[in-house]
Amino acid sequence: MELNSLTAISPLDGRYRAKLAPLGHFFSEYALIRYRIRIEVEYLIDLFDQGVKPLSPLSDAERAFLRSLYEEFSEADAARVKEIERTTNHDVKAIEYIIKEKIDASGHDKLIQLKEFVHFGLTSQDINNTATPLMMKEGIEEQYLPRIREIIAELDTFAAEWLNIPMLARTHGQPASPTTLGKEIAVFAARLRRQVNELAELPYPAKFGGATGNLNAHYIAYPTHDWQGFAKSFVEGTLGLERTYPTTQIEHYDGLARIFDCLKRINSILIDLCQDVWIYISQEYFRQKVKAGEVGSSAMPHKVNPIDFENGEGNCGLSTALLEFLSRKLPVSRLQRDLTDSTILRNVGAAVGYAYLAQGSILKGLGKLLVNENAIARDLNANWAVLAEAIQTILRREGFANPYEMLRDLTRGNASVTAESLAAFVDNLEVSDAIKAELKALSPQQYVGSATQL
Known part of the structure; x- marks a missing residue:
């Protein structure tokens, strides 16, 4: 079978190839080869700029030619690298050889004479x-x-x-x-x-x-x-x-x-x-x-x-x-x-x-x-028991004895807590009318703390 989106083993290169196409420019085998050539080329340019004998800084034309090796790198160039690699059995050595091939065909005499400085002193x-x-x-x-x-x-x-x-x-x-x-x-x-x-x-x-x-x-x-x-x-x-x-x-x-x-x-x-x-x-x-x-x-x-x-x-x-x-x-x-x-x-x-x-x-x-605001509101309205925290906290503030325990007994496991049952609970508390009014004014919709202050 020929490799295509239907025959690829990885879904990244198969089913999802079109969605991942932008990444091919960076993470494919083609991209790796192009980046390797870019490193070799930029190293060679900087090496010439060091001026150690017999090297000397390159001309603008020589620099432009070298950079074209990766800036204009084609799939045909990548295929040539893989062809060389079949002989060398070493992927980075194949990079060195294709650069030398391109230099030999360039007509740039200085580069041709000094092409052994490609990959000079380096390891893969x-x-x-x-x-x-x-x-x-x-x-x-x-x-x-x-x-x-x-x-x-x-x-x-x-x-x-x-x-x-x-x-x-x-x-x-x-x-x-x-x-x-x-x-x-x-x-x-x-x-x-x-x-x-x-x-x-x-x-x-x-x-x-x-x-x-x-x-x-x-x-x-x-x-x-x-x-x-x-x-x-x-x-x-x-x-x-x-x-x-x-x-x-x-x-x-x-x-x-x-x-x-x-x-x-x-x-x-x-x-x-x-x-x-x-x-x-x-x-x-x-x-x-x-x-x-x-x-x-x-x-x-x-x-x-x-x-x-x-x-x-x-x-x-x-x-x-x-x-x-x-x-x-x-x-x-x-x-x-x-x-x-x-x-x-x-x-x-x-x-x-x-x-x-x-x-x-x-x-x-x-x-x-x-x-769906209706569903959100419906769920909130069905859970007045969540005000137990608010009520017991206000009662704590007022010095009321054991408010947590009272609210626990009222609400825990009790599926029938409603606005009305909470109001009745508040009416039976021995607190001032002002505190009762404060407690009765509570609602789940308003008990959101600082959530709206982002």
Whole structure:
């Protein structure tokens, strides 16, 4: 079978390929090859700029040519790299060879004469441990963060619109002190915003130091040159990453683990959101917009299932499972390195992909929500017992003896607590008429504390 959306093993490249197309620019095999070429090219340009003999700064035309190798990188170029790799059985060496091929065909004599400075003094991990964080950084900044911020913006809008809709809260699944619908939505927006702000500030660490992290080859060739300064300038200035030093042959991955852990926390918050909205839909607090022709069940025509939030929950879970493994495994490597990180890192795109897919589902689901204020009000009106906290607190303020116990006996397990039964209870209290009036003025709709003051 030929590979297409129907024959792909992974649903990310199959069923959901169209929804994840923007991520292919950052996390595909094609993207990894292009980022590796970008690292090699930018390293070569900076190397020439060092002016160590026989090198000298490149002309504008030579720089433009080299940068075209990744700026104009095509699928045909990627296929050529894979063809070379079938011979070398080494993916980064294939990158070096295609760059040399392109230089030989360029007509730039200086580059042709000095092409052995491609990959000069480097090991493959100097390329992988810069290409991977760079593709992650740009993928997160250009695709992931805008989408999650779109979710936050939608939640902010809902929080403002629904701020004054009083709603029965539930703790342990049981009726509890009232809140407002908007405030509860604002909780999720605030939680997400905090994690997104942290994610946006986290540095993307990169290793650049030769075969065992000491720049041995650089210093043996040019002992007096400041290669440590060069490495820091290249990684942090040219690439915009944060250089990790000292290292073994590979980056520690401790910094990437921090990023993965932050992504996991965002997934957890979104799962919590999906589950709460799912319950609100089941309670009819929300209804969902319907689309002509869609069905909710193959057997039950009436159903409008909350599938977007179920899909969001499921794909967040898949993403988290991958991120958990990545953050736990990658920082562990035998001695100066083993190769387990190489195959594992190829799944970073899948981890981000499932999260991105989940976020798309959640956005779609949020766009369908319609508030059913009648159902919310009906549920609140049916639970006057939640005022027990308010009444006993006022009585405590007045020095009344054992108010908690009295309200407990009145309300706990009593399904018939109503406005009338509470009023009768208040009438029998030995308190002033002013306090009785204060207590009788209470209602579940007004007992929302500071929820409307966001």
